[in-house]
Amino acid sequence: MPARSSRLVSIVTGVAALLATSLSAQAGTIRLGMTTWVGYGPLFLARDLGYFKDAGLDVELKTIEESSIYMAAIASGELDGMASTVDEIMKWRRPDFCFKSVVALDDSHGGDGVLATSDTKTFADIKGKDVALNEGSVSEFWFNLLLTKNGMKAEDVNIVNMTADDAAAAFIGGRVPVAVTWEPHLTEVRKSGKGQVLVDSSTTPGAIVDTVSLTCSFIEKHPDEVKAFVGAYYKAIDYLVANPDKAYAIMAKGVGGYLADPKDFADAAKGVNFYDKARNKEFFGTPTSGQLFDLIALANKVWIAKGAMKSPVEYKDLVDASFIGAP
Template sequence: MNRRSLHRLAAVTAVAALVLPATACGGSDDPAPGAPATVVLGFSAWPGWFPWQVAQEQGLFAKNGVTVELKYFDSYTDSLTALATGNLSANSQTLGDTLTSISGGAQQTIVLVNDNSTGNDQIIAKPGINTVADLKGKRVAVEQGTVDHYLLLLALKTAGLTEADIALKPMLTDAGAAAFTTGEVDAVGAFAPFTTTALGLAGSKAIATSADFPGAIPDHLVFTAAFVKDHPTEVQAVVKTWFDTLAWIKANPDAAIDIMAKKAGVSAADYKSYDAGTTIFTREQNLAAFTPGSTPANLDFQAKSIAEFMVSAKLVDSAPPLDGLLEPKFVQAVSP
C-alpha cells in the first residue's frame, strides 16, 4: 500500500487531456448532461475512506437514489491514475495529490472533506532523539514528495531547521520503516500502518505527528470537473450519503468497525487503534474548512501552502491553478 504521494502522477496527468475523450467516465459513451448517471467511486486503504464500504453494504447510496459502482484499489496510486485519466467519476484522495493531478492538466473538483490526519502521519525517531531539533545531522528516511515529506518540513521549520540540516534518505514508506527498525536510519516519516512497523523498534517514539499541524493533511472526495458540471444531482446524492453513513456508524459503532476492519484486512482492535489519528469530518467541520481564510484549517489557505511546497520541492515547475478546485455547494445543500 502506497498512500499519499504527491509526485507519482506527473506523466499520467500530462496526457490526461489526450485520453479522457476515450474513457468510460469522461467520453462519448457518458450519459448526456442531466441524464441519470452511475457514479464510479474509487477509494483505498485509509481509515477516513472505509466508511464508503459501510455505505455500500448498508444500501445507503440506493436510499439516496444514486447508483454507485464502488471500486477498491489495493494501490492508492492506481486510484489516482484512474481518476486523472477519467476511468473514475470520483476518488477519495489527498489535497496534495489532487493538486499534482491539476498540475498535470487534469480538471478535478473537491466536493467533500472526508477527514484530516490527526496523528496517523508521524516522524518517528530512535532512542536518544527526543525532539525535532535533535534531528540535526541525523539520517531521516522519507518518501520524497509525500505528505509525510511535507510533515517533516513543517516540523523542521518549527524547530528552526531546514531539510539541509538533516541527511535525507529518500525511500518508499514501507522500506523506510523497515530501514529504521534495522538502524539504517535514525528517524523516519511514515503513515499508518507503517507507523506500527517503525514503532516496533524498542524505545522509538513519535517526535512529531500530523496532530501537531491541524489541517495540514486533509483527505477529500474529488470528482472530475466534467462530472460535477454534467451530473450535479448524483454528486449531491453521494455527498448526502456520506453524512448519512456517518450517522449510521455513530448509531452502530461495533457493526461499522467490523465492516471497515474486514475491508482493511485487520482486526477490529487494530482498526480501533487508528481511530484517534484520523478525524472524520462532520458537515459543520466541512463548512468551516470550505470557508475562505488564512489559517491551516481553511482549505484555500492549505491548498496554497501545499502548492508552494510542491514548487519548492521541485515536484512541479509552477504552482497549479486553484480556480474551481473547491466547490462547497453540495455540503451546504445537505440538511443539518
C-alpha cells in the same frame, strides 16, 4: 525532484494503453481510486450499509496504492475521481486535467508520525541523519512543515525515498534512524519499544486533510449524483458516531489490507477526525478565507519551493463547495 505535473503526460500515455477499453461511467455510477487509509473507512461504510444504493448510486471503491496510477486512470476515464489529501491532488491539477474537491473526509490528528531512535531527544537531533519517506507524497509535504516549524531545511537531512510502509519496515529493521509513516506503524513502534514516535500529526492540526475529488466533467454532467453521494456519506458518519464498534467492523472489512482487523482499525481511527456536515461547512469556508483556503496556500508554498509545482493552484480551481450542504 521534477514537477509531478510535468510527469502526468508521460504517465498517462503509458497507462492509457492498459485502460483503452474503459467505458465512461453510467448514470448513477461513481468510481473512485484511493490508497489504504483509515480515513476512507466511511466511504466503505456508506457502501456496505446500502446508503449509496438507497440514494440511487453504484459507488465503486478501488484501492490503488500509488497515486500516479489512480491519477492516470482518472485522466483516461477509467475512474471518476479519487480520495486523497489536498496537498497531493494539488500537484496534479492543471487546466487540461480538471477535478474539484466536493466533500472533506477526515484530517490526520496523530495518524501520521515521525519515527526515531530512542536516543533522539528533540526534532533538531535528526539533523544530518537518513530520513526514510515517500518523496512527492503527503509524507514529504508534512515533513517539510515540521522542518520549517523547527527552523530546519530539507538539506539538513538525507532523504531516502521509499513508500510509507517500507519506511516503517526499514526503521523497525534498524536500517534507517528516522522514518516518516502512518498508522498502524506508529502503534506498532509504540508497542514494540523499537524506537519512538518523535512527533505526530496532532501537533499540526488541519495540515493533512483528505477529500473526495471528482472530475469537472463528471460534476457538470451529474450534479444530482454528486449531491446524493455527499448526503449518503454524511449518513455513514452519523452511523459511525452512534455505533462505533459496529462501524469499525464494517469499515475494517471494507478497507482491508493492514486495517482488516477491527481492533487495528479502531486503534488507527484514534488518529483521525472524521468530518460530518457541520465540520465540512467549517472547513470549506469561502474562496477567500478559511481553513481550506489557508491549507491550499500553504501547500502552494511548500510544493512550489520543492519544484513539485510550477505555479500556484487557486481555491476556485480545486474546490466545488456547492454540495457540502447536501441533506
